[in-house]
Amino acid sequence: MTLPLELPEIETIRRDLDREIAGKKIKAVEVSSTSVIEGSKNKKAFNAELVGTKLGLVERKGLYIFTELDKKKILFIKIGTGASIRRHATKDATDKDTVLKITFTVGGQLRIVDPKEESKVSVFSLEDLEDPDFIEEKFPEFKFLGMDPALEPEPWTEFAKRVLREGESTDLKSLLFDDSVVVGVGDVYSDEILFHAGLRHDRQSDSLSIQEVRRLYRSIVEVIVEAVKYRGTSIEEREFLDVFGEPGGFAEHLAVYGREGLFSPTSKKPVQKVKHKGRWTFFCETQV
Structure with missing residues (x-):
């Protein structure tokens, strides 16, 4: 049985991504499996949400990694069990289980490799995310999150x-x-x-x-x-x-x-x- 990632692994990924991709501009997006896309109707719509946008700081809420885009949108990533998120040079060979590639104008690619296709990637507007009902519908677990010892332990x-x-x-x-x-x-x-x-x-x-x-x-x-x-x-x-x-x-x-x-x-x-x-x-x- 493959165990899911826990907080230290997700936080390690977040910190690495913050150093590696914050400030980069997206040149192209390639989706191999639509099962990982949430919120967008299809590959074309998802690509349109991301291409040309610039990534902000990489943050985390619970086990979701997210970054604010410069077009008043936020990109969310939930890494599935057995999946990995990796930096690659554009010329690197592609793993057969790659479900998503994001190519930057400078600095190679970000890839999600997920044999089970359980990862979830979504883009939502800041306006939508200001609506408590919208957040409760899309991220019901956010309402009940307890202490996060990797970010700020509560008293x-x-x-x-x-x-x-x-x-x-x-x-x-x-x-x-x-x-x-x-x-x-x-x-x-x-x-x-x-x-x-x-x-x-x-x-x-x-x-x-x-x-x-x-x-x-x-x-x-x-x-x-x-x-x-x-x-x-x-x-x-x-x-x-x-x-x-x-x-x-x-x-x-x-x-x-x-x-x-x-x-x-x-x-x-x-x-x-x-x-x-x-x-x-x-x-x-x-x-x-």
């Missing part, structure tokens, strides 16, 4: 309110998967966060003490920031490559994920692997 007291919602409780792994609590945490980073917080994946959120909530908060921020520093995680289940075609370096720093039977880096006890709600989960018996 731990606000995070605690999300975790200790009155009348609500769930296991901690499911809690971390909830984008209304924290953005972009999945299989890999949930296990790493819980290990460093010393908390079990099946512990109920309403059983946490304030000190444990604070520990969980600190672990989320530290693990995500460190993973971004090492440019994401490339593993067998997720062969992540950055904009330059290079793998992320955080796999070498994983404490428990994928390390079944190896010694935990802190307790020197073997890492265990169990199936929890259909997901393989790695942890140490010292987690409580």
Whole structure:
């Protein structure tokens, strides 16, 4: 099973794109699969939206990457599971799974390679995006986004309110998967966060003490920031490559994920692997 990209990988891509394509002007657009286009009626209409426009700063909301165009429009990109977004010279050979090419007047191309064709690219006007109803229709997940530790972590007291919602409780792994609590945490980073917080994946959120909530908060921020520093995680289940075609370096720093039977880096006890709600989960018996 191929795992989807998580926050550190998407943030790594965003930062690279901001350095590489901000300020560039689009010369041509080639769409190989209309399944990746949202908002435009067809390839011709999509091309017309982009050709001749200049890209602004590359930003991110949740797991969407976006850039404001100079014609009062915004280009959104959602990278699908198993997909990659890459910089290329115009003369480079084209991968058979390339679904989109954007050629710049200077500085080569940007390509999305997506075997499953799950990526989504769309262009919307600033006027439309000022309408709350329009945003709710096109991006319903934006309304409920939780803490984004890679951009601006909220105060731990606000995070605690999300975790200790009155009348609500769930296991901690499911809690971390909830984008209304924290953005972009999945299989890999949930296990790493819980290990460093010393908390079990099946512990109920309403059983946490304030000190444990604070520990969980600190672990989320530290693990995500460190993973971004090492440019994401490339593993067998997720062969992540950055904009330059290079793998992320955080796999070498994983404490428990994928390390079944190896010694935990802190307790020197073997890492265990169990199936929890259909997901393989790695942890140490010292987690409580």
